[in-house]
Amino acid sequence: MTTKIVDTQPLAGHDGEDAAPALRRQRAEGRIALRVEARGGLPRVTRLAESGSSRLRFPKAEHGLDGVMLNIAGGLACGDRMSVEAEVGPGAALALSTPGAERVYRSDGPDTRVSTRLAVEAGGAVVWAPQETILFDRARLARTLDAEVAPDAALTVYEAVAFGRQARGETVEHGLIEDRWRVRRGGRLVFAETLRLFGPIRDLLAKGTVAGGATSLATILHVAPDAEARLDAVREVLAGHDVEAGATAWNGVLVVRMLARLSEALRDAARAVLPILIGRPLPRVWTC
Secondary structure, X not given: OOOOOOOOOOOOOOOOOOOOOOOOOOOOEEEEEEEEEEEOOEEEEEEEEEEEOEEEEOOOOOOOOEEEEEEOOOOEOOOOEEEEEEEEOOXXXXXXXXXXXXXXXXXXXXXXXXXXXXXXXXXXXXXEEOOOEEEOOOEEEEEXXXXXXOOOOEEEEEEEEEEOOHHHOOOOOOEEEEEEEEEEEOOEEEEEEEEEEEEOHHHHHHOOOOOOOOOEEEEXXXXXXXXXXXXXXXXXXXXXXXXXXXXXXXXXXXXXXXXXXXXXXXXXXHHHHHHHHHOOOOOHHHHO
């Protein structure tokens, strides 16, 4: 099943001129790579690599192995590169999140690039649930998420984007966000999507066919053998939250779309929906 949402504008700079050439500067790079396996009935990290400005910590958790991803660079800027690669072995489980919102600052040309690769082997489970990404005016962010899921494994992905800090009255006039997701189950492509907003972001978000004036958006993707069985419970929970939302499920895939004017509304809805899908409370960083 392939779903594609594309919204493009003519290539131009932030104010209509050609994009400025990249200036020579040192940029941040970070990488996390790990493998988790079940040992004695418990998930254990058997391989972990960190480099650059990326760190992964495992605070004490009551409901499994919860990894907290840290960016010690203090945000992302033009030309930064970040990547995460996570493998979960048979019967193991892993949740990855962040301690707070990630910030992507203004760019004078180059894109910030973030890539995620997830592999979930037989009977395993992965929860990818970073807190929201905040885009500043004229930020440029290109992200990819690629996942391979075994037929009897589970993958839950949550990504939210806030255009500006609403509490400070900020708006994003121009910029770029490109989100490319590709998920395979048993080697077969089951979910493919590319979301691209480029150019006059504020004007695009105001369109009824895009966001209807909302300045925060989120997607939840749940791939599991029993995904369809969770649909009614998810819809019931969403009805009690101040978000514009829709949920659908087919062939072991469940997708939730949410729009809101405040990112806090998305976070509150996610706190209610995600435990239904993953069968456990969210990592503690989500309640701090």
